[in-house]
Amino acid sequence: MLFKARQFEFLFPSPVLVMGILNITPDSFSDGGRYLDPDAAIDHALRMAAEGAAIIDVGGESTRPNAEPVAEKEELRRVLPVLERLSGQLRVPISIDTRKPAVARAALQAGASIINDIEASRSDDTMWRLAAETRAGYILMHMQGTPQTMQSKPAYRDVVADVEHFFVDRLDRAAAAGLTPEQIVLDVGIGFGKELEDTLALLAAMNRFTKLGRPLLLGVSRKSFIGKLLGSHGKERGAASLACACWAVQSGVQMIRTHDVRDTVQAVRMTENIIKNRK
Ligand code: 8Y7
Numbered sequence: 001m002l003f004k005a006r007q008f009e010f011l012f013p014s015p016v017l018v019m020g021i022l023n024i025t026p027d028s029f030s031d032g033g034r035y036l037d038p039d040a041a042i043d044h045a046l047r048m049a050a051e052g053a054a055i056i057d058v059g060g061e062s063t064r065p066n067a068e069p070v071a072e073k074e075e076l077r078r079v080l081p082v083l084e085r086l087s088g089q090l091r092v093p094i095s096i097d098t099r100k101p102a103v104a105r106a107a108l109q110a111g112a113s114i115i116n117d118i119e120a121s122r123s124d125d126t127m128w129r130l131a132a133e134t135r136a137g138y139i140l141m142h143m144q145g146t147p148q149t150m151q152s153k154p155a156y157r158d159v160v161a162d163v164e165h166f167f168v169d170r171l172d173r174a175a176a177a178g179l180t181p182e183q184i185v186l187d188v189g190i191g192f193g194k195e196l197e198d199t200l201a202l203l204a205a206m207n208r209f210t211k212l213g214r215p216l217l218l219g220v221s222r223k224s225f226i227g228k229l230l231g232s233h234g235k236e237r238g239a240a241s242l243a244c245a246c247w248a249v250q251s252g253v254q255m256i257r258t259h260d261v262r263d264t265v266q267a268v269r270m271t272e273n274i275i276k277n278r279k
């Protein structure tokens with residue numbers, strides 16, 4: 001299975017790709033404010049790449065539940081200086097985590113190769129047309145509601161079937177807007193309009209989504225469902241995050257989004273080596 005993002009090509013099942021998170025925000029739940037300074041942000045990105053990150057995901061708007069929306073100008077002010085300096089220094093692709101087509105466009109011009117669109121272009125197809133035009137990679141993520149509303153009583157008939165149906169529908173609509181299947185990665189969107197039971201159901205059924213024929217990405221790093229289940233906070237959720245990552249890899253997931261690149265690379269490499277020896 002091929003994934004294409006501008007000049008980058010990944011042929012799966014190649015090694016699982018670990019995506020390192022770079023939040024240039026004052027309010028992200030686990031690292032808000034740490035990387036607002038461009039020098040600190042660039043250092044952190046280079047450190048993650050050195051630790052084995054295969055993609056760096058740069059975001060300038062926190063999407064945690066109830067986060068305040070950020071104006072386009074402010075989002076650009078946060079991410080562009082970092083992207084401009086970083087893209088010349090990194091050999092791995094950069095994804096831009098944004099819901100705004102104008103931010104995505106500017107980020108692609110500044111050297112990003114992948115659009116991480118947590119809204120999956122629901123209101124119109126501008127983001128898809130941009131991806132089609134630029135041949136950028138496109139992460140299509142499921143969310144119920146919006147970041148402001150998503151955690152107030154999300155409801156599903158059958159969460160796994162509903163998310164699968166969403167993927168099928170969006171893959172069709174993205175194709176109609178001109179994207180090729182090779183550009184697209186699917187993501188169930190853990191934490192985006194999901195109760196604990198929905199999250200566990202999705203994780204348990206992860207292998208079902210492989211039949212859609214596209215690479216799967218999973219973002220579980222330090223998320224609140226871990227705290228709900230096990231009572232742990234923030235950075236103390238690392239071990240549970242790794243457990244989910246290993247489970248996901250053995251379920252066929254090819255990309256893991258994480259704050260903890262070094263540990264995640266080690267855990268998924270181990271898992272892959274065990275899988276390779278399966279008789
Ligand atoms: C995800 C994500 C976040 C995720 C993708 C957090 C931006 C919340 N989570 N993008 N973004 N998948 N594709 O806790 O799960 O990191 S933000």
